[in-house]
Amino acid sequence: MSHLRETLRSIPSFPADLPVFDWERAPEQPADLFAGWLTEAVDAGVPAPHAMTLSTSEPDGRVTARTLVLKDIDEHGWVFASRDDSPKARDLGANPFAALTFFWPQLGRQVRVTGAARKGARADSEEDFLARPETSRAAAFVGHQSEPLDSPETYRDALEDAVSLVTRDPSRVDRNWSTWAVIADEVEFWQASRDRGHLRLKYRLHGRSWERGLLWP
Amino acid sequence: MSHLRETLRSIPSFPADLPVFDWERAPEQPADLFAGWLTEAVDAGVPAPHAMTLSTSEPDGRVTARTLVLKDIDEHGWVFASRDDSPKARDLGANPFAALTFFWPQLGRQVRVTGAARKGARADSEEDFLARPETSRAAAFVGHQSEPLDSPETYRDALEDAVSLVTRDPSRVDRNWSTWAVIADEVEFWQASRDRGHLRLKYRLHGRSWERGLLWP
Numbered sequence: 382m383s384h385l386r387e388t389l390r391s392i393p394s395f396p397a398d399l400p401v402f403d404w405e406r407a408p409e410q411p412a413d414l415f416a417g418w419l420t421e422a423v424d425a426g427v428p429a430p431h432a433m434t435l436s437t438s439e440p441d442g443r444v445t446a447r448t449l450v451l452k453d454i455d456e457h458g459w460v461f462a463s464r465d466d467s468p469k470a471r472d473l474g475a476n477p478f479a480a481l482t483f484f485w486p487q488l489g490r491q492v493r494v495t496g497a498a499r500k501g502a503r504a505d506s507e508e509d510f511l512a513r514p515e516t517s518r519a520a521a522f523v524g525h526q527s528e529p530l531d532s533p534e535t536y537r538d539a540l541e542d543a544v545s546l547v548t549r550d551p552s553r554v555d556r557n558w559s560t561w562a563v564i565a566d567e568v569e570f571w572q573a574s575r576d577r578g579h580l581r582l583k584y585r586l587h588g589r590s591w592e593r594g595l596l597w598p
Numbered sequence: 599m600s601h602l603r604e605t606l607r608s609i610p611s612f613p614a615d616l617p618v619f620d621w622e623r624a625p626e627q628p629a630d631l632f633a634g635w636l637t638e639a640v641d642a643g644v645p646a647p648h649a650m651t652l653s654t655s656e657p658d659g660r661v662t663a664r665t666l667v668l669k670d671i672d673e674h675g676w677v678f679a680s681r682d683d684s685p686k687a688r689d690l691g692a693n694p695f696a697a698l699t700f701f702w703p704q705l706g707r708q709v710r711v712t713g714a715a716r717k718g719a720r721a722d723s724e725e726d727f728l729a730r731p732e733t734s735r736a737a738a739f740v741g742h743q744s745e746p747l748d749s750p751e752t753y754r755d756a757l758e759d760a761v762s763l764v765t766r767d768p769s770r771v772d773r774n775w776s777t778w779a780v781i782a783d784e785v786e787f788w789q790a791s792r793d794r795g796h797l798r799l800k801y802r803l804h805g806r807s808w809e810r811g812l813l814w815p
Contacts, residue, residue: 385633386670388640389648390729394667396645416602423605428613429703431606436653436663436697444661446653446697448708450611453603480653480663486646491665512607516794525814530798536814537795577733578754581747597742597753 395573399489402572404582404595411568411584411591412454415492418570419451422485435461436480437472437498445472451481452509457562459494460501462509465557467526473498479563489573494565501560510558519543521555569596612706612790619789621799621812628785628801628808629671632709635787636668639702652678653697654689662689668698669726674779676711677718679726682774684743690715696780706790711782718777727775736760738772786813 400421408414422430429450436446447469453460459481463470473479477497484491501509510518522543523536530536547553566586573579579598584591617638625631639647646667653663664686670677676698680687690696694714701708718726727735739760740753747753764770783803790796796815801808 385636388637389668389670392640392646392648394646394649419602420605423609429609429611429701431609432611432701432703434651434653434663434699434701436651436661436699438655438659438661442655442659442693443695443712444653444655444693444697445710445712446651446663446699447710448699448701450609451606453606476659476661478660480661482651482663482665484646484649484651484665486649493662493664495660495662520794520815523814527798528814530812530814533795533797533812540794577737577757578750580750581744595747595750597740597745597747598737 395486395489395575397575399573399575402570402580402582404570404572404580407570407582407593409591411565411570411593412458414570415494415568416454418485418488418490418492419483422488422490425485425487427485427487430485432483433459433461434480434482435469436482437469438476438478439472440475445469451483452560455562457499457501458496458564460560460562462506462558462560464521464524464526464555465559466524470559470561473561481563491571493567493569493571494563495567496563496565498561498563501562506559507554509560510554511552515547515551516540516544518555519547521558522546522553524557571598612703612792614792616706616790616792619787619797619799621787621789621797624787624799624810626808628782628787628810629675631787632711632785633671635702635705635707635709636700639705639707642702642704644702644704647702649700650676650678651697651699652686653699654686655693655695656689657692662686668700669777672779674716674718675713675781677777677779679723679775679777681738681741681743681772682776683741687776687778690778698780708786708788710784710786710788711780712784713780713782715778715780718779723776724771726777727771728769732764732768733757733761735772736764738775739763739770741774788815
């Protein structure tokens with residue numbers, strides 16, 4: 382596949398015009414810097430700026446990862462949602478360590494969040510569930526996520542039934558639906574630069590305060 | 599941060615027009631399907647289509663992840679490169695299980711690759727190193743990746759010295775530079791659909807052949 386290799390080598394990773402990261406004026410709280418960068422990604426029209434990779438580990442040490450969307454940043458941390466019977470919820474039940482990776486190539490930026498994930502309060506999970514669009518709520522009711530499926534028609538039939546259920550009873554909550562928060566103890570911000578002067582600023586939690594410092598890129 | 603939550607809820611994850619995944623005609627080898635999807639991402643002008651999240655696990659079970667670029671797909675697997683003294687190389691030395699996640703929101707597509715990572719042959723690593731642009735080779739010679747850095751000037755000075763070194767001796771190879779390949783045993787292809795009829799096709803290695811089947815989305 383040498384042809385593919387040549388193609389990959391020729392792709393520029395970043396556009397010529399990238400923002401300058403004023404790291405010396407970075408906020409004390411990494412969540413504040415993150416919210417600023419996320420807002421800039423939204424404003425720059427980055428597609429799915431709230432998409433992130435959630436990496437977890439299975440009990441045997443096997444590492445898995447998948448893309449999902451960030452729901453919020455609250456006082457606990459970086460919030461996402463999942464069914465309780467999904468593989469990611471099972472992984473986090475056995476080993477709460479998780480990593481979230483955001484990458485916005487249009488801005489030459491990456492944010493890496495690591496820490497333990499904790500399940501949200503019942504009320505938060507219900508509120509999140511009811512804020513989902515009707516079809517998304519129906520999709521959650523379908524269940525069976527990641528189990529073998531015999532045909533797309535089986536899923537579509539199940540989804541149709543679930544949509545009817547949601548339409549009949551719009552306040553119905555899926556009790557298997559939970560929010561989770563990654564309680565960060567390390568957050569790293571990476572800003573690319575065309576002249577290879579990439580900047581990496583890492584925040585580390587020490588007790589209740591954040592220490593921050595540059596890293597060799 | 600309820601304002602951020604409202605913003606995040608309002609962002610569409612995918613454009614209205616998405617490709618249709620003809621899963622019944624998917625190739626026998628997941629690498630072939632992957633190469634096709636990657637080529638389509640390149641052709642669609644997806645920024646940094648070769649960027650992927652590499653997830654690894656530290657010896658204490660802590661999961662970490664970072665973005666890097668795919669170099670090739672060869673007979674071993676999905677190829678990337680790293681310095682031997684980087685945290686990712688240290689992680690993989692202790693636990694070879696790794697996950698690679700590709701996400702192309704413009705096409706509503708995700709690919710998840712999992713398996714053990716293995717270091718490439720010396721000759722492949724040297725060849726990869728010499729194919730890098732001059733500044734990238736210099737950046738590799740700088741070293742110290744992920745160690746604390748006192749100021750951007752220190753890095754820039756070190757990079758300047760390394761550029762001189764590379765200019766004087768263009769055939770010089772960094773012996774700390776290695777290619778790695780993730781030898782996949784599971785590869786999952788995910789195609790979003792606007793009507794929520796998302797398709798997930800998973801390949802699993804059984805002995806020497808790949809079994810594939812749909813999963814509930």
